[in-house]
Amino acid sequence: MNETETEPAPQRGTVTQRAIERIKAMIAEGLLEPGARLPTERELAAQLGISRSSMREAIRALTVMGVLEARHGSGIYVTQLQAGDLLENFGVVADLSRGPRLVELLEVRRILESTATALAAARITPEQLAEVERHLAAMNATDDPEEILAHDLAFHREIALAAGNETMAAILEGLSSRTFRARVWRGYQEEGAFARTRREHAAIHRALAARDPEAARAAAAAHVGEVEEWLRAQLGG
Amino acid sequence: MNETETEPAPQRGTVTQRAIERIKAMIAEGLLEPGARLPTERELAAQLGISRSSMREAIRALTVMGVLEARHGSGIYVTQLQAGDLLENFGVVADLSRGPRLVELLEVRRILESTATALAAARITPEQLAEVERHLAAMNATDDPEEILAHDLAFHREIALAAGNETMAAILEGLSSRTFRARVWRGYQEEGAFARTRREHAAIHRALAARDPEAARAAAAAHVGEVEEWLRAQLGG
DNA sequence: CCGCTGTAGTGGTCCGACCACCTGGCTGGC
DNA sequence: GCCAGCCAGGTGGTCGGACCACTACAGCGG
CATH class of the missing domain: 1.20.120.530 (GntR ligand-binding domain-like)
Structure with a gap:
C-alpha cells in the first residue's frame, strides 16, 4: 500500500477500526448532519480504499452504537443522535x-x-x-x-x-x-x-x-x- | 401490527441479527462463561448455517458491545463482562x-x-x-x-x-x-x-x-x- | 535444559456474484 | 388530466472462496 509520502502514521489499528474512527470523526466534525444519508457502501469503501466487507463491518459497528441506521434497499443514514438512539x-x-x-x-x-x-x-x-x-x-x-x-x-x-x-x-x-x-x-x-x-x-x-x-x-x-x-x-x- | 400468528419463529430479522441474539443468549444462559473461548468463525458460521461474512458482522457487533473480544491469530473470547468491558x-x-x-x-x-x-x-x-x-x-x-x-x-x-x-x-x-x-x-x-x-x-x-x-x-x-x-x-x- | 524456528491454525482482508427490498418513474386505464 | 399499478434500477444483505497477518506451539538444535 502506498501512503502520502509525508505521513508518518499511516495505520494505527485494523482497517475496519480506522474506518469506524473516520466516519465517527466526520459526524463529530459536523460533516454529516443527523438524519443525513451517507454514500453507498460500495462508494464509502472505495473512498477509504478498503473492501466492501470491511466497510460493512464498520457500518455494523456504528449501527450497534446507535450512530448509523441502515435501511434495506434505501441507504445508510445518520441517526438523530438523540439520547435514545445512542443508548439503545x-x-x-x-x-x-x-x-x-x-x-x-x-x-x-x-x-x-x-x-x-x-x-x-x-x-x-x-x-x-x-x-x-x-x-x-x-x-x-x-x-x-x-x-x-x-x-x-x-x-x-x-x-x-x-x-x-x-x-x-x-x-x-x-x-x-x-x-x-x-x-x-x-x-x-x-x-x-x-x-x-x-x-x-x-x-x-x-x-x-x-x-x-x-x-x-x-x-x-x-x-x-x-x-x-x-x-x-x-x-x- | 400483529404477527407471529401463523409461524412460531421463522425468521425475525436479518440473518446477522439472529446470530447476534443467539450468541448473546448463549452467554446469558451461562453456556459461555466469561473468558471462555468460542469456536472459530468458520465453525460458528457453519453451526448457525450462515456465511462467515455474516458471522463476522455478528462478532463485530458483539465486540463493540464489549461482550466478545477477538484476538488476531488466537481466537474469539468472551470478555469478563465487567462493568468496564460492557461500558467501554x-x-x-x-x-x-x-x-x-x-x-x-x-x-x-x-x-x-x-x-x-x-x-x-x-x-x-x-x-x-x-x-x-x-x-x-x-x-x-x-x-x-x-x-x-x-x-x-x-x-x-x-x-x-x-x-x-x-x-x-x-x-x-x-x-x-x-x-x-x-x-x-x-x-x-x-x-x-x-x-x-x-x-x-x-x-x-x-x-x-x-x-x-x-x-x-x-x-x-x-x-x-x-x-x-x-x-x-x-x-x- | 533452554531457545530458536518452522508450521498449522486463527482472525483480518479482499473480491465478485447474487438475492431481497425499496424507490421513483413509467405505463396504462379511467 | 389523474391515479393506480407495474417495472427497472439502485441499495443494503448474503454468500463462497481466496489470500494475508498474526499467534501459538511442537519440534529441532544448541
Missing part, C-alpha cells in the same frame, strides 16, 4: 450482568431514579400525571405478571420523561430493560411483594400529585432500595 | 452529543459524581486517598492543559473507584471521556477557570480527608455544577 443498546449491560454487578446496577438506578422522581414532582404536567395514574390503575387492575411489568416500566418511564432530562430517561430505560426486570423480579414478586410494590407506587404517585420533591425522592429511593436489599440478601445467603 | 463504548454518547444534550449529560454526571464522592468520603482507604492527593498535586504543579486534563480525569476516577461501585465508576468514566472533556473545557478553561477548578478540587479533597460525606457531596456537585452552568449559559446566549 445500553440494556445489554443489564442483561448480561450477574451477581454483585446486578446490585451495583440497582444502586445506580436508585440514585438516578430517586433524583428523576424528585425533579418530576416539581415539573410534571397535568397530562403527564394523568398518564402516570393510568398506568398505576392498570397495574392494580390485573394479576397478569406480564401486564403488570409492562405498566410498571411505563409508569417509571413516564416519570423519567417528566423530569425533563431525556438522557437520564434513556439511561434509566436501559437500567430497567425488560429482560433485566423479568430476571430479577421473577423471584422477588413470587414472595408476595405485589402488595408492597403497589403501596410503594402509590406513595410515589402521591408525592408527585402533591408536588413534593423530597417525598418523591424518598419514595422512589425506598422503592428501588427494597429490590436492591432483597437482591443483596439473595447473594449474601 | 459508552463514551461515544458523550463524544457525539451536542447542545442541550451536553447539559443533560453533565446533569447526570453531577448527580452520579456527587453521590460517588459522598460514598468515597466514607469508604476511601488511606492508599486511595494518597493516590488522589498525588493527582491533585500533579495537577497543580503544571500549566500544560493536556497534563492537567489527564490528572483531572485520574483524580475523579480514583474517587469513583473508592466509592466501591465499579459500574458507577465505569459510567462516570464514559461521561468524562477524554474527547468530551477536551471539547467542553477548551472554552471553559480559557476563561481563567484554572484557579476556580483548583479550589474546587481542593475542597473535594478536604472533604474526603475529613471523611465528611455531606461536604464531599456538596463540593462535587458544585464542581460539576460550575461547568454545567457555564455550558448552559453558552447555549442560552
Whole structure:
C-alpha cells in the first residue's frame, strides 16, 4: 500500500477500526448532519480504499452504537443522535450482568431514579400525571405478571420523561430493560411483594400529585432500595 | 401490527441479527462463561448455517458491545463482562452529543459524581486517598492543559473507584471521556477557570480527608455544577 | 535444559456474484 | 388530466472462496 509520502502514521489499528474512527470523526466534525444519508457502501469503501466487507463491518459497528441506521434497499443514514438512539443498546449491560454487578446496577438506578422522581414532582404536567395514574390503575387492575411489568416500566418511564432530562430517561430505560426486570423480579414478586410494590407506587404517585420533591425522592429511593436489599440478601445467603 | 400468528419463529430479522441474539443468549444462559473461548468463525458460521461474512458482522457487533473480544491469530473470547468491558463504548454518547444534550449529560454526571464522592468520603482507604492527593498535586504543579486534563480525569476516577461501585465508576468514566472533556473545557478553561477548578478540587479533597460525606457531596456537585452552568449559559446566549 | 524456528491454525482482508427490498418513474386505464 | 399499478434500477444483505497477518506451539538444535 502506498501512503502520502509525508505521513508518518499511516495505520494505527485494523482497517475496519480506522474506518469506524473516520466516519465517527466526520459526524463529530459536523460533516454529516443527523438524519443525513451517507454514500453507498460500495462508494464509502472505495473512498477509504478498503473492501466492501470491511466497510460493512464498520457500518455494523456504528449501527450497534446507535450512530448509523441502515435501511434495506434505501441507504445508510445518520441517526438523530438523540439520547435514545445512542443508548439503545445500553440494556445489554443489564442483561448480561450477574451477581454483585446486578446490585451495583440497582444502586445506580436508585440514585438516578430517586433524583428523576424528585425533579418530576416539581415539573410534571397535568397530562403527564394523568398518564402516570393510568398506568398505576392498570397495574392494580390485573394479576397478569406480564401486564403488570409492562405498566410498571411505563409508569417509571413516564416519570423519567417528566423530569425533563431525556438522557437520564434513556439511561434509566436501559437500567430497567425488560429482560433485566423479568430476571430479577421473577423471584422477588413470587414472595408476595405485589402488595408492597403497589403501596410503594402509590406513595410515589402521591408525592408527585402533591408536588413534593423530597417525598418523591424518598419514595422512589425506598422503592428501588427494597429490590436492591432483597437482591443483596439473595447473594449474601 | 400483529404477527407471529401463523409461524412460531421463522425468521425475525436479518440473518446477522439472529446470530447476534443467539450468541448473546448463549452467554446469558451461562453456556459461555466469561473468558471462555468460542469456536472459530468458520465453525460458528457453519453451526448457525450462515456465511462467515455474516458471522463476522455478528462478532463485530458483539465486540463493540464489549461482550466478545477477538484476538488476531488466537481466537474469539468472551470478555469478563465487567462493568468496564460492557461500558467501554459508552463514551461515544458523550463524544457525539451536542447542545442541550451536553447539559443533560453533565446533569447526570453531577448527580452520579456527587453521590460517588459522598460514598468515597466514607469508604476511601488511606492508599486511595494518597493516590488522589498525588493527582491533585500533579495537577497543580503544571500549566500544560493536556497534563492537567489527564490528572483531572485520574483524580475523579480514583474517587469513583473508592466509592466501591465499579459500574458507577465505569459510567462516570464514559461521561468524562477524554474527547468530551477536551471539547467542553477548551472554552471553559480559557476563561481563567484554572484557579476556580483548583479550589474546587481542593475542597473535594478536604472533604474526603475529613471523611465528611455531606461536604464531599456538596463540593462535587458544585464542581460539576460550575461547568454545567457555564455550558448552559453558552447555549442560552 | 533452554531457545530458536518452522508450521498449522486463527482472525483480518479482499473480491465478485447474487438475492431481497425499496424507490421513483413509467405505463396504462379511467 | 389523474391515479393506480407495474417495472427497472439502485441499495443494503448474503454468500463462497481466496489470500494475508498474526499467534501459538511442537519440534529441532544448541
